[in-house]
Amino acid sequence: MKIAVCVKQIPDPATPYQLDPTTHWVIRPPDQVMDDTDRYGVEVALQLKEASEGEVVLVSMGPAGNMQGIRQALAMGADKAVIIDDAELKGSGALSTAKVLAAAIKREGADLVIAGTESSDGYTGVVPQQISELLDVPALTFARKFEKTETGIRIERQTQSGYDVVECGLPALISVTAGVVEPRYPTFKGIMQAKQKPVDQLTVSDLGLDGDSVGGSGSGQDITEVSPVPSRQAGQVIEDDGEGHLRIVELLEQAKVV
Amino acid sequence: MATWVFSEEVDGGPTTTALELLTKARSLDGEVAAIYLGEGSDETFAALGDHGATTVYHIAATDTLAAAGIAAALESLIAGGSPRIILFGLGNTDRDVVGRLSARLDRPVLANAVDISASGPVAVTSEILGGTTKVVTEVRAEAPALVIARPKAFPAEPSGGAAPTVIPVELPDRGHAGEARITSRHAESSEGPDLEAAAIVVSGGRGLGGADKFPMIEELATLLGGAVGATRAVVDSGWVPYSMQVGQTGKTVKPGVYIACGISGAMQHLVGMKDSGTIIAINKDPEAPIFGVADLGIVGDVHSVVPALIEALKTKS
Numbered sequence: 041m042k043i044a045v046c047v048k049q050i051p052d053p054a055t056p057y058q059l060d061p062t063t064h065w066v067i068r069p070p071d072q073v074m075d076d077t078d079r080y081g082v083e084v085a086l087q088l089k090e091a092s093e094g095e096v097v098l099v100s101m102g103p104a105g106n107m108q109g110i111r112q113a114l115a116m117g118a119d120k121a122v123i124i125d126d127a128e129l130k131g132s133g134a135l136s137t138a139k140v141l142a143a144a145i146k147r148e149g150a151d152l153v154i155a156g157t158e159s160s161d162g163y164t165g166v167v168p169q170q171i172s173e174l175l176d177v178p179a180l181t182f183a184r185k186f187e188k189t190e191t192g193i194r195i196e197r198q199t200q201s202g203y204d205v206v207e208c209g210l211p212a213l214i215s216v217t218a219g220v221v222e223p224r225y226p227t228f229k230g231i232m233q234a235k236q237k238p239v240d241q242l243t244v245s246d247l248g249l250d251g252d253s254v255g256g257s258g259s260g261q262d263i264t265e266v267s268p269v270p271s272r273q274a275g276q277v278i279e280d281d282g283e284g285h286l287r288i289v290e291l292l293e294q295a296k297v298v
Numbered sequence: 299m300a301t302w303v304f305s306e307e308v309d310g311g312p313t314t315t316a317l318e319l320l321t322k323a324r325s326l327d328g329e330v331a332a333i334y335l336g337e338g339s340d341e342t343f344a345a346l347g348d349h350g351a352t353t354v355y356h357i358a359a360t361d362t363l364a365a366a367g368i369a370a371a372l373e374s375l376i377a378g379g380s381p382r383i384i385l386f387g388l389g390n391t392d393r394d395v396v397g398r399l400s401a402r403l404d405r406p407v408l409a410n411a412v413d414i415s416a417s418g419p420v421a422v423t424s425e426i427l428g429g430t431t432k433v434v435t436e437v438r439a440e441a442p443a444l445v446i447a448r449p450k451a452f453p454a455e456p457s458g459g460a461a462p463t464v465i466p467v468e469l470p471d472r473g474h475a476g477e478a479r480i481t482s483r484h485a486e487s488s489e490g491p492d493l494e495a496a497a498i499v500v501s502g503g504r505g506l507g508g509a510d511k512f513p514m515i516e517e518l519a520t521l522l523g524g525a526v527g528a529t530r531a532v533v534d535s536g537w538v539p540y541s542m543q544v545g546q547t548g549k550t551v552k553p554g555v556y557i558a559c560g561i562s563g564a565m566q567h568l569v570g571m572k573d574s575g576t577i578i579a580i581n582k583d584p585e586a587p588i589f590g591v592a593d594l595g596i597v598g599d600v601h602s603v604v605p606a607l608i609e610a611l612k613t614k615s
């Protein structure tokens with residue numbers, strides 16, 4: 041089974057994001073990390089590979105930079121990576137991202153595609169569904185448990201009030217929540233091996249996509265205004281001296297809830 | 299021109315977010331219609347009508363993950379009804395449908411919307427970067443604009459509208475792409491007041507240390523007549539069901555009082571509760587970001603402060 045995992049490289053979430061003052065697009069520095077959310081997808085892929093043989097290919101769109109994020113995922117055990125880095129892709133929205141990823145996945149010919157439910161920095165949460173439509177395959181989304189069946193895949197899908205058990209045959213896409221597995225940490229050996237693993241770097245035209253249909257021009261939207269959201273005023277912070285709970289009671293009384 | 303609102307059936311009726319979006323839709327552009335996925339009932343359709351829908355496109359498919367079929371059916375409906383805007387909530391099925399529809403129509407999705415205007419070009423205000431930055435995005439693409447709105451961005455208000463015209467929608471056969479079957483459904487219902495509507499919410503995070511400590515949070519919530527919430531860290535660890543998750547990918551709450559116990563206050567959690575009236579936080583780390591939004595912060599151990607609080611409240615009542 042060939043498994044493609046969508047992995048996004050993002051600026052370190054601990055540092056404040058910078059927006060380009062004219063285009064209002066996020067500035068992506070050369071040092072980027074793997075989106076933490078995608079560790080779960082990589083782990084699911086590795087477990088499926090270990091159970092039934094196969095290959096795990098990482099698919100990523102965005103500035104390759106120093107490729108730490110991709111190397112992190114390769115160090116976990118993925119076999120190879122395809123990264124689509126092209127200046128034309130600046131300002132891509134979710135759909136443009138999905139078009140590029142779907143084209144790369146098609147080129148690889150994957151039986152199963154795995155993505156996170158939403159990225160940490162963009163969180164539109166629709167890229168996986170868009171990919172599934174572009175590939176014309178079923179999508180088992182919001183998986184919190186998964187299992188391989190004889191002919192396909194079965195998951196527990198998170199719903200508003202519980203979960204549904206859903207299944208389909210391959211080829212298919214699944215999107216996984218952060219609760220689905222415990223991602224492994226790369227071993228020293230894994231980190232060393234990752235340096236030798238193949239990474240294909242592609243452009244939009246390598247994928248046979250029309251440059252006008254992707255990136256900022258193909259996004260169909262323009263950011264016209266940016267402003268900070270007014271932040272809430274912090275109140276009083278006190279050290280608990282054994283009486284802290286009484287301050288809470290006081291405040292609850294003031295708020296007339298007790 | 300028209301505005302359409304998608305709603306999945308949850309607990310036998312439309313979602314609260316759908317009623318909020320129908321209310322907003324009345325002020326946008328022309329006729330308002332609902333796309334309703336679920337069994338449906340006269341009562342349900344009346345509620346949709348009472349919030350402004352004059353037409354309901356009713357999709358009764360319940361044994362499949364129907365998004366592939368729904369996207370194809372909507373594509374045909376759109377060709378006939380020419381909506382200018384289609385509004386979706388944050389629900390998982392909402393996202394499945396809007397994602398597929400956007401790829402079929404080659405239209406962008408505008409996510410995390412907190413306001414929408416249609417007086418000129420469709421313009422959507424959304425909060426990005428963990429809810430810290432507000433951006434206005436104008437849609438350049440042809441109609442319909444596809445928008446995912448945040449819950450509680452708009453109030454739900456009845457319009458007194460009459461019962462809508464209900465039009466059943468059949469789903470086309472999508473072949474393999476439409477093949478995902480639901481083999482069983484499971485409810486993990488939580489007791490007590492509805493989290494999204496509760497006047498008081500008590501939430502627990504990883505700082506509680508283990509699932510066995512969660513009943514303390516439930517006891518405090520019960521004493522206050524409130525609902526119980528949780529962080530994603532706790533939900534992902536399997537301590538409590540997803541329906542209790544507060545935050546970016548969970549529920550958005552705006553209670554009068556929010557009590558955060560052992561919660562660090564990650565951006566993605568704050569997005570779901572920062573508009574609460576009074577925020578109280580208990581955390582042993584004085585640097586925890588939750589203190590940045592709290593009206594009262596207690597730097598202390600949840601295992602001593604919460605039990606003491608429970609005792610104090612018990613003696614009061």
Ligand SMILES: Cc1cc2nc3c(=O)[nH]c(=O)nc-3n(C[C@H](O)[C@H](O)[C@H](O)COP(=O)(O)OP(=O)(O)OC[C@H]3O[C@@H](n4cnc5c(N)ncnc54)[C@H](O)[C@@H]3O)c2cc1C
Pocket residue numbers: 076077158159160163502503504505506507528529530531532543544545546547548549559560561562563564565566567570580581582583586598599600601
């Ligand atoms: C795309 C995306 C979406 C997300 N969506 C959500 C979401 O919807 N909701 C959400 O909540 N999170 C969400 N998260 C996760 C979020 O980033 C945080 O990881 C999560 O909120 C942390 O949960 P926590 O506060 O329980 O745990 P931690 O961050 O581990 O915090 C535990 C806190 O408990 C304190 N503590 C420990 N022991 C004690 C004690 N004895 N007494 C008092 N305090 C103690 C610690 O000081 C610490 O501050 C999302 C993340 C991503 C990437």
Ligand SMILES: Nc1ncnc2c1ncn2[C@@H]1O[C@H](COP(=O)(O)O)[C@@H](O)[C@H]1O
Pocket residue numbers: 046047048049077078081099100101102134137141154155156157158159160162163164165166167168
């Ligand atoms: N640029 C990207 N490269 C690779 N995968 C991505 C990219 N953007 C999004 N994804 C995948 O799609 C999921 C949802 O992302 P989003 O729709 O941006 O919230 C992520 O968890 C990733 O698995």
